[in-house]
Amino acid sequence: MRYRIVNMIRFLFVLLLIPMVGLLIYINVFAIGRMTDEAIVSHRSALKMQVDKIDKNLINCSAFVRNMVVNNQDIALLNMSSDATTGYYHFMEIQNRIKEFALLDNGMNEFFFQAAASGYPSYYSAESVGMTDTWMRSRINAQVRRRFLELEGVKNFNTWEIHAVDGNYCLMYFMKDRQVYMGAWCLTGELLKNIPLSGDEALDSNEWIFIVGEDGTCLSSAGSGEIQVGMQLEPDREYYIDTDGTEYIQLAAKSDIAGIYVVDIVDKGVIIGSLLLIKNVILALSAVLLVLLAGTYIVFDKILNQPVRRLVAAMERVRGGDLTGQVENRTALVEFQLMNETFNHMVHEIRDLKIRVYEEQLREKETKLQYLQIQIRPHFLVNVLNVIYSMAEVEDYEGIQKLSMYLVNYFRFMFNKATSRVTVAQELEHVKNYMGIQEARFPDSFYFHADVDERTLGFDLPPLTIQTFIENSIKYALDLEEENHIWLEIRPGDGGYDIIIRDSGKGFSPELMERINAGNPPEGADDVHHIGIYNVISRLSLIYGGKASLKLENDPGAKVTIHLPV
DSSP, X not given: OOOOHHHHHHHHHHHHHHHHHHHHHXXXXXXXXXXXXXXXXXXHHHHHHHHHHHHHHHHHHHHHHHHHHHHOHHHHHHHHOOOHHHHHHHHHHHHHHHHHHHTSOXXXXXXXXXXXXXXXXXXXXXXXXXXXXXXXXXXXXXHHHHHHHHTTTOSEEEEEEEEEETTEEEEEEEEEETTEEEEEEEEGGGGGTTSTTOGGGGTTSSEEEEEEOTTSBBOOOOXXXXXXXXOBXXXXXXXXXXXXXXXXXXXXXXXXXXXXXXXXXXXHHHHHHHHHHHHXXXXXXXXXXXXXXXXXXXXXXXXXXXXXXHHHHHHHHHHTTOOSOOOOOOOSOHHHHHHHHHHHXXXXXXXXXXXXXXXXXXXXXXXXXXXXXXXXXXXXXXXXXXXXXXXXXXXXXXXXHHHHHHHHHHHHHHHHOOSSOEEHHHHHHHHHHHHHHHHHHSTTSEEEEEEEOGGGTTOEEOTTHHHHHHHHHHHHHOOTTSOEEEEEEEEEETTEEEEEEEESSOOOOHHHHHHHHTTOOOSOTTOTTSHHHHHHHHHXXXXXGGGOEEEEEESSSEEEEEEEEO
């Protein structure tokens, strides 16, 4: 079934008007839900990024410790040394190396080292960034040395552990290898120092971040009065309601290195509060849009429908073959006015174009017919048949076969090439057949020289372009009393390629060169002496316009230079 576009637009306009408000409301609710989910996902991703930073620091610290214990030469020498003086020297070198790394912002509070079986078994600890409480440092280092005693019977040891020290929780890394103890520790609260809204910054906000152990024990305090160190939490829980009715979102991300959770509790209103404003704005826009749609429909017919109907009616008249009508240009819209003017101009151009195309077709057909008439001359065929008859009298059967094949190929090209273009290779093959016929007619009377760049063999040109001037050279330059030469050169040129044909004859007349080089055709299509040149010029003009050129010279014989675009 077919519909007019104006009627379809009107129908769709009404069809969409009714469910538009419901659709907008649905989109509003759906968008708010999706945006809430996306906000939570974004918040969770940000939390995971912070935990990844913590894990990166832990990995760097553990890698430093393992590299020192396994690869450091001073540790190996200290472990094997029984002399206290030598051991002291190595111990000082180890201290310097640990101090250098401890001064970096690596997330740890302190690094420790002891080689229990060495000649200098002293305990050493290097303070890192962020730890200033001397008493707490001493208490934690005492816990580290107690852990050394617990590990005496263990051959090798390498792990992160959580230890409670005087009401605080500390994350410790221990590594033991060949009676060498080394590691690092930090208070769990220090892990949160680079996370936004953690620590004291959370006191006046609606968001709190904690460190929670795998068993759910809260290992750090973030300023919330309700959640303290040592309380039990549920890291996997996502939503919960506070006592005052406030809804909070609890998100958690686990450290793959330390086995602890970073828990973020945030007021849901903080995340989606701005979305409520967006919801109200969308509802208000829905009401405004409903009014605009109704008003637009009222003026739609007057402003759009009438100009479209007039333009469609004019198009239908043109489709029916009537190129005399013009579309009325009565509209207040600049775009429709431009369309109407363009359509009227297009109809006028179509009328002129149809006339021009018809005239060009007649000219092209007339040119082709004229050229075929001069090419298929009866006396040319009679002369060739006379040559064949003479060969038959002397029983030159091989020559008869060769000449007959040249003649067959010659006329096959003449009659079968209905296209306006052939390749250079095809044209040269036709020239070869033509020259074979002429050599049979005038044996040992001329020499043909061809210098063709192989890159030009695939280029296009109008058929019989080269053969026309080769034939002219034989007709007008051939002198049976002298040595005759014909040269053909084809080479790439500026933006195309050049065809140069020369002979050893007397050259062109000055009048002919002046007319042709000035762009004037020979004196009429009925000038039988120059109809071939006239035909080539006409076809080049029809096919290439001004992009092709033809120039006649005497050098000292006739020289023709043709430039064709690729």
